[in-house]
Amino acid sequence: MIQLFHVSKTYAGDAPALKGVNLEIEKGELVFLTGPSGAGKSTLLRLLMGAEAPTEGQIVIAGRNVARIRRAAVPYLRRNIGVVFQDFKLIPNRTAVDNVGVSLEVLGTSRREVRRRASEALERVGLGHKLDVLPERLSGGEQQRVAIARAVVSEPSVLLADEPTGNLDPELTLEVMELLTDMSKKGTTVVVATHDHALLERFGDRVVRLAGGVVQEERV
Numbered sequence: 001m002i003q004l005f006h007v008s009k010t011y012a013g014d015a016p017a018l019k020g021v022n023l024e025i026e027k028g029e030l031v032f033l034t035g036p037s038g039a040g041k042s043t044l045l046r047l048l049m050g051a052e053a054p055t056e057g058q059i060v061i062a063g064r065n066v067a068r069i070r071r072a073a074v075p076y077l078r079r080n081i082g083v084v085f086q087d088f089k090l091i092p093n094r095t096a097v098d099n100v101g102v103s104l105e106v107l108g109t110s111r112r113e114v115r116r117r118a119s120e121a122l123e124r125v126g127l128g129h130k131l132d133v134l135p136e137r138l139s140g141g142e143q144q145r146v147a148i149a150r151a152v153v154s155e156p157s158v159l160l161a162d163e164p165t166g167n168l169d170p171e172l173t174l175e176v177m178e179l180l181t182d183m184s185k186k187g188t189t190v191v192v193a194t195h196d197h198a199l200l201e202r203f204g205d206r207v208v209r210l211a212g213g214v215v216q217e218e219r220v
């Protein structure tokens with residue numbers, strides 16, 4: 001599902017953030033990306049989502065080369081790759097269902113269809129009873145689940161998450177991880193960057209450790 005061939009990324013004037021990374025991730029795998037601060041985890045996720053291009057190498061997602069980002073590839077990436085970040089920023093004056101619908105609206109889906117699919121996505125994350133609630137009335141874990149629903153509403157084949165449980169207490173962390181595990185079991189390829197060793201111990205089928213931009217160790 002995801003293949004990286006000799007991928008390097010150098011920001012102007014700096015030492016490389018990634019150096020010759022080779023990686024293959026199968027459909028439905030749940031992969032943790034870990035390593036010390038500055039190791040290149042976020043850089044790797046940004047390359048996968050097409051937010052940046054690698055300096056060298058090829059990145060193939062679902063058979064499509066995304067390394068050379070052209071405008072034409074952006075809608076394809078939006079549909080096929082869902083993204084969740086630690087500072088997931090919901091729109092404060094829009095309800096849960098409207099927050100989730102945003103990514104469909106930009107794809108030109110009709111209003112009725114947006115509502116139907118956004119409601120379904122919220123049901124999947126256990127928030128079917130909070131469709132019309134504003135973010136400020138939701139707990140931290142519920143807000144994070146809305147962000148996950150927003151990331152998966154277009155049924156992407158790949159879900160990328162950067163420290164998705166960084167702001168959550170242990171109980172909510174568990175809740176979010178169980179949700180991500182469940183999605184991978186249903187066929188979504190999930191890549192999670194995290195520093196949290198407890199998560200790796202408990203959920204990590206596969207751990208890719210980065211240090212200084214190089215893949216150091218892999219546990220499968």
Ligand SMILES: Nc1ncnc2c1ncn2[C@@H]1O[C@H](COP(=O)(O)OP(=O)(O)OP(=O)(O)O)[C@@H](O)[C@H]1O
Nearest residue numbers: 011012014017035036037038039040041042043044
């Ligand atoms: N936009 C940028 N411009 C210049 N250098 C950058 C940029 N983004 C990242 N870097 C550099 O690339 C290297 C890797 O950073 P990256 O954010 O990928 O690490 P990380 O493993 O995600 O770290 P953390 O765990 O702290 O989030 C660092 O040396 C960082 O300073």
